[in-house]
Amino acid sequence: MDKLKAMEVFVTTLQCGSISNAAKQLHLPVSSASRQLSWLEAQLGTELIKRSTRAINLTEVGRAYLTQCQQVLEQIRQAEELVSSYQQTPSGILTISCMSHYFDNQVLPHLSEFEALYPEIKLDIDVSDRLTDLSKAETDIAIRGGYLPDERIHARWLCDNTPHLCATPQYIERYGLPADHTELHAHHLAYYRSPKHILTWGIVREGQWLPLELKPYVVTNSGRYIRELMMAGKVMALLPDWSTQADRDEGKLIKVDLPAPICLSAERLGLYLLYYTPRYQVPKIRAAVDFFSQKLAVSR
Template sequence: MDTAVLRTYVHIIEEGSFAGAARRMGVSRSLVSKYVSDLEARLGAQLLTRSTRSLSPTELGRSYFEQVREILQHLDDADDSVRQGVGMVAGKLRIGAPVTFTLQVLNPHVMRFMEAYPDVRLDLSLDDGCVDPVAAGFDATIRVGVLDDSSMRARHLCQVDTVLVASPDYLAEHGTPTDPADLSEHRILYYTNTKSAGTWPFRRGNEVIHQKVTPAFSTNNGDMIRTAALDGQGVALTVGFQVAADLAAGRLVPILTHYGLPELPVSVIWPSSRNMGAALRAFVDFLGQSDFHTRRVVSPELVK
């Protein structure tokens, strides 16, 4: 059987749609549909349950997906082993990464990696959510923040600072908080992909204050948090690289700078159970040797 048919089926399940699989494969949606119809006819079984609004695998389809995905991974590993044996870095590499960090920090490094390894077919999927990299079929994933304990392997790339900001117009209307407890009287713009359980940590000397906040606006997208802050909608805790230009231009103002805020680690993670092919090894090593220039945008005057 043509492996393109099997890969298309796997992509359909991972993407959740024919259209998503078509984009990933670089083919038409009609060809994807034909591949599935031919595959179901050959197997004599229905693999997918379709409706006008949703698509999901049948019980047999889910089992077939898991087996086929594993077989394709073994095939890719075998290909990579041969390429590595002759010193060639090539093949397909699927990477998951957060949107804003990729666009503002990672992007030039990805371009240089592509120049250095033109035989690697890089598939970069941008998503701010903490997607399960194994279930999503990623070879590796970039993560901003403290990693969960897991069976994943990881390599630390850099640190990014966090900063509390608001627009000058917002502060002129609502006043400037001088203590973390003052935030209870302010409109809070809350990024939901954090693991802080509705609190923001502030450090003063050796003391850490986990200030409870009540969001007026919540979202899992950092760009929306920045936009809301620029629009004067409230106070936001965000990563420094996202608002560095706004702070420099005075569009946003740092607040509570006499308290320390945590730095967040940036890591690349990959499944420990998966053989590390030449392309993935090259990617991890390349990023590990890169300088990400995530300079601190605010230098807090920590109270001792």
Template sequence: MQAFVRTAEAQSFTAAAQRLGLSKSIVSQRVADLEARLGVRLINRTTRRLSLTEAGIGFLEGAERALVEAAEAEERATRHGTELRGMLRIAAPLSFALLHLQPAIFEFMAAHPSLEVHIDLDDRHLDLIGGGWDMALRIGRLPDSSLIARRLAPCHVVCCATQDYLDRHGAPARPEELEHHDCVLYSGSHRADSWSFLIDGEWVPVNVRGRLLTNNGDLILGAVLAGHGITILPSFLVGCLIAQGRLVRVLADWPTREEAIHAVYPPTRHLAARVRLFTEFLAERIGKEPYWDQGLGFRETTVGRGALP
């Protein structure tokens, strides 16, 4: 039944096998055995794709419910023990994971020695269901989807540079003056050459230019620390550097867009104790005001929010 449900979720024997830690042939055989036991075909198989039959669609709901009930019973039983067990599979963006998720995972694993963790670092949004992930961390605007989301923390973006760069080129007094500066640009945004600021109560796109364009926040940060220009980056990357005096906020009186950091989960998968407890642990560790934002003086804006610059 589990082999069938995971295959139906992923629409792939291969992806279901990866999730279950089995070979593709074993998963395929288990689904075939289930069909033989029921006396009905549940999945149509072609060389290109899998699809549920009418009987499969009807059986899926009951099978999912049965697996959830079994997982809940198992969780109730294991609560009498002292350790979390099993594997926690997480997908997360690279820069955030290295700076903030890494120490959290190490601390959580130390508290639960029987827990295994599999984490994939990728700034792209991976297919949670097809890849068999228990959860993912997503930063910025969440697209409409069937995923379940829990907000963990705000995600502010900060315009910043080194004092050395500002001494050599001057600090912009208004956002519009950025067009006269070298800016280090993030190619992963919708418009790499346009940053949004709240000006006179409205979000205004400001054109920027620069000689370095990259899809990696750590590379942007390195370029800015080397004095190559002004950038706009999430506060989880630059907050501590500003507190240390290595970077200086630019245009602090002009709010930039705020989004959020979310934990997201597949909709049909039972939220196992290890997933729920790790999410709660991470939210508590970050805090209602993220530790990397303390002292930066962010204020809430009253106009609509949008995608991160």
């Protein structure tokens, strides 16, 4: 039998004055409540209640045990209320893993508002392109670019992550514009290194992606460094619209359109907010997913 349930029957019996009244309050058959009390006394090896047809009286040890049982049951009730409150109010440590350049450019501006809305949530943010296993408890949500992720992980589309060739007016004035992809070998190009490999540039011909044999000026896993080199007029780079739109609107960057566009894949690339589906019901994760989806997602 369940000892905690038997303790509850014991305490309720004393509160209600009889086993039958206790059984009614606990929605138990009287025979079941009586067995619970007998089992508890057998487990303890002592008599707790002196039963009679007119009254229920505690033994000396029964009175001491009653006090302890009441304290234990009250602590359990308080613990359950705490868990219930925790589940209703977004709180606790929220772990986020996000691509470094996207974090600086898009996520960081919204963190103050998120913290103000959910003061009980404490953030633990890993800013890197390191791949994470969301099926484990180490990371609550992740923001990653690339192809549509594994279907076991829920993915909310945030924006297009297909990169485009860009350069500053200063770079173009100094080095000129390539007429097509065959002239890129004469230019300074910045390549990005993902956690798995260097992202090679290529073109799509008849539906097939073909890599280009080019020697990059620099290779790095820092999107910020690529941006700094590009804004200094030192390189051309492939960057997505979310990273360059503001600078292009101000005329600081120019999108370089070639007859055969330079790309990293024949497929359209997306950027996703990822989370392990069963954990969406955890209030802190649901709050974060809904907040950042609303702030960051754009239409396809």
